Amino acid sequence: MEEFAEVSGISRPTVSKYFHDPDSVRKTTRSKIESALEQYDYRPNIFAMNQNRKATKTIGIVVPYLADPFFAEIVRKIERLCIEAGFWPIVFSAHGERSLENDALATLQSLRPIGALIAPLGRSSDFESVQQFAEEVPTVVFDSNVNVGAAFVGSDNFQSIGLMVDYLCRTGEPPCFFEMPPVNPNANKRRDAYRQAMERLGHQPQVIQVEGSGWEFERIGLEEGMRLISERSLPSDSILCSNDRLAIGLLAAAYQKGLRVGHGPGCALRIAGHDDHPWSRFTCPPLTTVSQDYTAIAERSVEMLFELIAGGAPPARRREVLFDGKLVLRASA
The missing domain is CATH 1.10.260 (434 Repressor (Amino-terminal Domain))
Incomplete structure (x- = not known):
């Protein structure tokens, strides 16, 4: 210069x-x-300039798996909001691994960001490292409610799962719940919400937890779905999957096993999911699901971070904002 x-x-x-x-x-x-x-x-050299500034314009965004279109869509919205406000967003993906999440947080902190928006891995996160980062950098957490940062923004899983269970019970056989070992707090909340909704309606909850780990949800849904169909061990012909990606794999399993999925004569199964994943409308048949409000989550997360940056000090109590889901009826259920 x-x-x-x-x-x-x-x-x-x-x-x-x-x-x-x-x-x-x-x-x-x-x-x-x-x-x-x-x-x-x-x-x-923006990064060199940042070393001489008390406050930079860098905002960090950390997600567990950027290849997942769910996170890609939320990040796209967050990035645009930050850019329009005059900030420089930098995106990191943990690729589903604790060590890479720690590396991302450490690298981001070295860039002296003015704030951060993070969706932690959750169950496999190094909680102490995430907590230390959030104590030193103004942080808003979204999607995965790990108890760090000044605020959390996400979906009300008890409302959204309850909405889907009510619908499935009204229109057919009460659903079983199809899940894999949880990778973040959302999965646990959805299972608990399913049980609560079924008991409220006077039905016996039936949870199927299949084997599998990591972020290859479609593969797990396909392989474990084919196994369950072959063994005739599905306890209901209505299946509520913990997320849309598992449901997409289960739809493929039903197709390969020659089972018609849908609501009506000739259909062997009803399959529903959760999230309104960007691909869910393009499955065959299109997937019935509960939508997360991508736009509202992104906008409120950014808004709360800007409030935190402007205020200087974190609030006395951690704030939580939960958005309701909306039932999206398609041909699979």
């Missing part, structure tokens, strides 16, 4: 002021700087 200031004939403090806020310098000066930028093809 010193070299650029010298060759452009503009003082170093004025150049620095321009990069901090272009509107803070006079219009004629701004035009001169922008002409020089084009002539000399100069780009400031």
Whole structure:
């Protein structure tokens, strides 16, 4: 920047002021700087500049598995909101691994972010590392309610699962619940919500926990679904899956086993999920599910982080915001 200031004939403090806020310098000066930028093809090193700032414009976003379209969609919305507000979002994926989540948090912290929006792995997270990060960086947690940070934004799993159980019981045989060993707190809440809803309606809960670990939900749904169908061990012809990705695998298993899925004559199974995953409308048949409000979760998470950044100090009590799900009726149930 010193070299650029010298060759452009503009003082170093004025150049620095321009990069901090272009509107803070006079219009004629701004035009001169922008002409020089084009002539000399100069780009400031934002990360180097951050080392000299008390407050940067960097906002970190950490998710467990960016290849999952659910997280990709939420991150897309969060990124745009941050950019429109004049911040620089940087995205990290933990790829489903504790060590990579720790590395992402450590790398992000070294960039001196002004704040962070994180969806922790959950069950496999190193809680102490996540907690330490959230104590040192203003943090809002979304999707996976690990008890760290100043606030959490997510879905009300008891409301959304209850909504789906009510519908399935009204329209056919009461559902069993299809899950794998939980990877985050949402899975536990959904199972508990299913049991609560079934008991409220006077039905016996029937939980099927299949084998499998990690984030390959579709593969687990396919392989374990084929096994259960072959063994004729499904306790109900209505199946509520813990998430849409498991349901997508189970739909494929039913197809390979020659079972028609849907609601009506000739259908052997009804299959429903949770999340309104971006792919759920394109399955065959399209998947009945409960939608998470992607837009509301993203907007409220960013809004709360901006409030936290502006306020300077974390609130006395951790805040939680939960959004209701909406029933999305499609052909699978």
